[in-house]
Amino acid sequence: LMAAGGATLWRRLSAWLPRGRLGLVALLGRLSDRLSRGRDRRARRSSWLLLAPLLTPPVPVITAPPCSLCPEGAHRFQWIRNLVPEFGISSSHVKVLSSPAEFYELLKVQIKTAKQRVVMASLYLGTGLLEQELVDCLEETLEKSLQTEGLPSLRVSILLDYTRGSRGRKNSRTMLIPLLQRFPEQVRVSLFHTPNLRGLLRLLIPERFNETIGLQHIKVYLFDDNVILSGANLSDLYFTNRQDRYVLLQDSPEIADFFTELVDAIGDVSLQLQQDDTVQMIEGMEHPYQGDKVVYCETANRRVMEVINSARTRQELLHAKTFHSSQQGSSLLPQQGSRASEDLKPEPDTWIYPLIQMKPFGIQIDELVTETLLTEAERDARIYLTTGYFNLTQAYMDLILGTRAEYRILLASPEVNGFFGAKGVAGAIPAAYVYIERQFYSEVCCLHQQERVQLQEYSRAGWTFHAKGLWLYLAGSDLPCLTLIGSPNFGYRSVHRDLEAQVAIVTENKALQQQLHQEQEQLYLCSGVVSSSTFEQPNRYVKLWVKLVTPLIKNFF
Secondary structure (H helix, E strand, O other): OOOOOHHHHHHHHHHHOOOOOHHHHHHHHHHHHHHHOOOOOOOOOOHHHHHHHHHOOOOOOOOOOOOOOOOOOHHHHHHHHHOOOOEEEOHHHEEEEOOHHHHHHHHHHHHHHOOOEEEEEOOOEOOOHHHHHHHHHHHHHHHHHHOOOOOOOOEEEEEEEHHHHOOOOOOHHHHHHHHHHHOOOOEEEEEEOOOOOOHHHHHHOOOOHHHHOOOEOOOEEEEOOEEEEEOOOEOHHHHHOEEOOEEEEOOOHHHHHHHHHHHHHHHHOOEEEOOOOOEEOOOOOOOOOOOOHHHHHHHHHHHHHHHHHHHHHHHHHHHHHHHHHHHHHHHHHHHHOHHHHHHOOOOOOEEEEEEEEEHHHOEEHHHHHHHHHHHHOOOOOEEEEEEOOOOEOHHHHHHHHHOOOEEEEEEEOHHHOOOOOOOHHHHHHHHHHHHHHHHHHHHHHHOOOOOOEEEEEEOOOOOEEOOOEEEEEOOOOOOOOEEEEEOOOOEHHHHHHOEEEEEEEEEOOHHHHHHHHHHHHHHHOOEEEOOHHHHHOHHHOOOHHHHHHHHHHHHHO
């Protein structure tokens, strides 16, 4: 983009951007003029820079050895490995779950059979009977590990958010302290505290409201070499009647190692829970709210990026080694027959890319990849995007309204919103989401995009809705080749305030594509299409004060 001439840039943008987006066009016009005059060559990165893939060949340029798989198929997303490690696996190792009960039962089974490590990252651990049963499973497994000969090999690491995990007298901390007391050498509980909640702000903002400043929002559940990626927390609602998404990656040691190292890195810059319910930092580590904020954030950035970059280097070396081995193997096959082929691992047909977003630490990988995917989606491609809390960033909204793909956006109806029926001010949050939804729908209508961009509301009696992610269908395909699954909600909080992680799963395997397609269909079957009449229903009435306050507070929920 920086290399493009101002006049050329302006012509290409004017031709591509749809009519009606005059404000954006004018802004980009002014920016292009500045470029043509040679000013501000080192302009800071901003959202308009992410339009670069529209103006130049697809980026980043793939520098790795060419893959034998079809470049026009799912592997067109290979550019992501220029940003994060790429893990090639067999599709047979991927299982898509569909229900909270299935998720809960799998957690218990995986805990009970773990031998080396249990790593769990979540917003919080609930305090009900189902959550206590999980803790009991951990205790039982740890007890068994003590009975083995030699030093016990099982290690348990739990990462939660400090503010959410400390809410109330009985909380996540009190649930886990017995494990710390019983197994001090095997259990670690880390509580992340955002560096943005400090000083007078920390003293003045009451409990619950302090969670709006920033959270540890990553959800990863890892047992030996099996990894569960989800948007679900460790709470009874998520085990019974709160719909989310869940995928199990089985026998994937490299992926398990990556997320273990990631949780360890965040844990190292978090407060450590002690047996007496106090917390303290690792010796020599900057304190998140008492220490120097810049030093703390730089330290955290360095720790997390070390994990990402070292894993990326390892995977590149492994990829090169596998590539050369396959070349050698193919030349040996005529001479040695089936023996050589048995020694070679099958070519992967599925690729996992971990996408990390930690804006407080200056890490914006997930944001970059998501915006590029939305930007690069071709005409007649279909994107099914879902979020339990519809509050898209302006950049995401502009790309959805300004690009060429078809969008089917699934969001929560007021009755299945997680805040529905809440006490106090929180009870008005579903109405605020209705107001945001109506504003977006009005913009879709103003641009005459109702056929291309369609909103659908999830509705299911007795349930709440918490699913997030997207499925990408290439033009002419009835099955998705890519999905994003994890913790981000595509809103301001996910991009700017919280710690988030998800994975891009890219696959060429038809059976796995069918699994993902069925997952998408199952969610969308419980929905109805939004139209103008939707907002005329009595339960969509939004009070004036909510309309006035929403623009001021929408970046906090």
